[in-house]
Amino acid sequence: MPRATWRIRRAAVVVACYAVLLIVGAGASADNGPHVQGQGLVPDTCAVCHRVHTARAPHLLRTPETDLCYTCHGAAAAGASTDVLDGVGYSSAERTGKPGALRGGGFKYALIDSAASSGQSSGGSDPGGVVPVLASGAPVTSAHSVDASSQIAWGNGPISAEANYGKAISMSCGSCHDPHGNGNYRILRPMPLESGAESGVTIPDAVTKVYTTTNYWDVEDQYAPALITDISAWCATCHTRYLSSTSYTESGDAVFTNRHITSQTTQGSANCIQCHVAHGSNASVEEGLSTGVHSPQGVAAGPGSRLLRIDDKGTCRMCHVEE
Numbered sequence: 001m002p003r004a005t006w007r008i009r010r011a012a013v014v015v016a017c018y019a020v021l022l023i024v025g026a027g028a029s030a031d032n033g034p035h036v037q038g039q040g041l042v043p044d045t046c047a048v049c050h051r052v053h054t055a056r057a058p059h060l061l062r063t064p065e066t067d068l069c070y071t072c073h074g075a076a077a078a079g080a081s082t083d084v085l086d087g088v089g090y091s092s093a094e095r096t097g098k099p100g101a102l103r104g105g106g107f108k109y110a111l112i113d114s115a116a117s118s119g120q121s122s123g124g125s126d127p128g129g130v131v132p133v134l135a136s137g138a139p140v141t142s143a144h145s146v147d148a149s150s151q152i153a154w155g156n157g158p159i160s161a162e163a164n165y166g167k168a169i170s171m172s173c174g175s176c177h178d179p180h181g182n183g184n185y186r187i188l189r190p191m192p193l194e195s196g197a198e199s200g201v202t203i204p205d206a207v208t209k210v211y212t213t214t215n216y217w218d219v220e221d222q223y224a225p226a227l228i229t230d231i232s233a234w235c236a237t238c239h240t241r242y243l244s245s246t247s248y249t250e251s252g253d254a255v256f257t258n259r260h261i262t263s264q265t266t267q268g269s270a271n272c273i274q275c276h277v278a279h280g281s282n283a284s285v286e287e288g289l290s291t292g293v294h295s296p297q298g299v300a301a302g303p304g305s306r307l308l309r310i311d312d313k314g315t316c317r318m319c320h321v322e323e
């Protein structure tokens, strides 16, 4: 399904366009909330985000984009069941009942029991494929930035014999998600904004939407089998050179020379979201060897958890089991 695109229509082509719109509308799948493609000729949803004469942000938006998303997907908000700031999801937009833990983690707090997985809570030495959820949110130690500040999308661009760490882009929620709906999984844009990707990656939508999880190591979405198959290629629209189908070959790149395999496409294997969450993580990194891992261009990472699902290097132990 192509992304919703807007253009100015001229009177002369109106008739032809009606036909196209009807086909698109009929083919549009679920999406959710106000983000539904094919709103028809008298849509109501535009008003939640746009103002015609009194807009306060570009694209005639009521408020700057990320604030706008948080009016419904934020902490104090009502309007969506998913509070991505706190990493919690409810059974309804009224937010009654016991909150669950969101699949993507959170931008300010998250509920990933990132220590338990390493056997610390269970007292055992075999992590056993489970990363449980916390009862209440812990502050995140890393998150994708959504404040439109200029940040390097590490690995963006083709293999390069000369050091090239990536490209600086200004990211907000709408860089990854299409606010108008597009019929794809989580309305993810096949070509994220500013990714410079040459071809798009479309992940078919879930037939039923379940936004929460009880095990952060079980990253599959049973209602969207293609998520696991396609997600690494999708992340790599921005982080191009992180995608690798082998572990042992030199790539020829000056920075991303030898790379762990990241393209495996089954649950429990090395795809991007097996090791990382999409939004933000509360995993802790102890002062020690893990804090000594610098960014690709050599800047100290500090206690940043790099969106990992497990503390320190506990992630490695989930697959590489000690005998």
Ligand code: HEC
Pocket: 006, 007, 034, 035, 039, 043, 044, 045, 046, 047, 048, 049, 050, 059, 061, 065, 174, 179, 180
């Ligand atoms: C959930 C919020 C939301 C809703 C609902 C929404 N929009 Fe938007 N719209 C945005 C955002 C954010 C942008 C800027 C990002 C982009 O270009 O997609 C935008 C951009 C646009 C643009 C400019 C696109 C461009 O390429 O410059 C048009 C035109 C538009 N919207 C029309 C509409 C119409 C018509 C509706 C109702 C059917 C609608 N929008 C509903 C959030 C929304």
Ligand code: HEC
Pocket: 031, 032, 033, 034, 035, 048, 049, 065, 068, 069, 070, 071, 072, 073, 079, 080, 081, 082, 092, 093, 173, 174, 177, 179, 184, 185, 186, 187, 209
């Ligand atoms: C008027 C309230 C409102 C605003 C503003 C809003 N959303 Fe939503 N959004 C919803 C509702 C309701 C849903 C349905 C799921 C839920 O309750 O969380 C939803 C669902 C979603 C989903 C999941 C879609 C799917 O296919 O499952 C994403 C992703 C999303 N919104 C992103 C955004 C982004 C990005 C913005 C800002 C550009 C935004 N939303 C602004 C109300 C809103």
Ligand code: HEC
Pocket: 066, 069, 070, 073, 082, 084, 102, 103, 104, 105, 107, 144, 145, 146, 171, 172, 173, 174, 175, 176, 177, 186, 188, 211, 221, 273, 278, 279
């Ligand atoms: C770097 C890309 C990226 C950015 C930026 C981003 N998202 Fe997401 N988002 C994703 C992906 C990928 C998923 C699917 C995660 C999964 O299923 O494991 C997702 C899932 C979601 C969901 C479903 C609930 C969940 O936790 O899985 C909602 C709602 C949502 N995003 C809203 C937002 C809002 C609002 C913002 C800005 C505050 C935002 N996203 C910023 C990539 C992004």
Ligand code: HEC
Pocket: 142, 143, 144, 145, 151, 152, 153, 154, 169, 171, 175, 176, 192, 193, 195, 231, 234, 235, 236, 237, 238, 239, 272, 273, 276, 277, 278, 304, 305, 306, 307, 308
């Ligand atoms: C729209 C482009 C874009 C997409 C798509 C994208 N990223 Fe990123 N990513 C960035 C940028 C820019 C940064 C730089 C750090 C920041 O966001 O502040 C980043 C940083 C990261 C980091 C380091 C975070 C930190 O705080 O240290 C990880 C890990 C990561 N991305 C993983 C992923 C995964 C996994 C996906 C797919 C689910 C993904 N990215 C999709 C743009 C993107």
Ligand code: HEC
Pocket: 154, 232, 235, 236, 239, 242, 243, 244, 260, 261, 262, 263, 270, 271, 272, 273, 274, 275, 276, 293, 294, 295, 296, 306, 308, 315
């Ligand atoms: C096997 C686990 C694993 C997989 C799979 C994985 N990562 Fe990572 N990633 C890590 C770890 C661990 C770090 C922390 C840096 C380190 O230890 O080298 C990291 C760091 C990052 C960073 C921060 C910059 C850096 O290199 O330190 C980005 C960006 C990133 N990963 C993106 C991705 C993307 C995109 C994918 C999928 C194509 C992916 N990762 C797959 C484990 C993984």
Ligand code: HEC
Pocket: 247, 248, 249, 258, 260, 261, 268, 269, 270, 271, 274, 275, 313, 315, 316, 317, 318, 319, 320
């Ligand atoms: C999701 C499972 C998974 C996780 C998590 C994981 N690995 Fe791997 N690892 C693999 C697979 C699969 C291979 C490839 C084995 C092969 O090709 O024979 C591999 C290969 C390797 C290799 C050999 C690569 C070479 O070029 O010699 C090393 C070293 C390695 N992993 C280290 C790590 C470290 C360090 C971590 C934690 C940051 C980690 N792995 C996390 C699955 C995983």
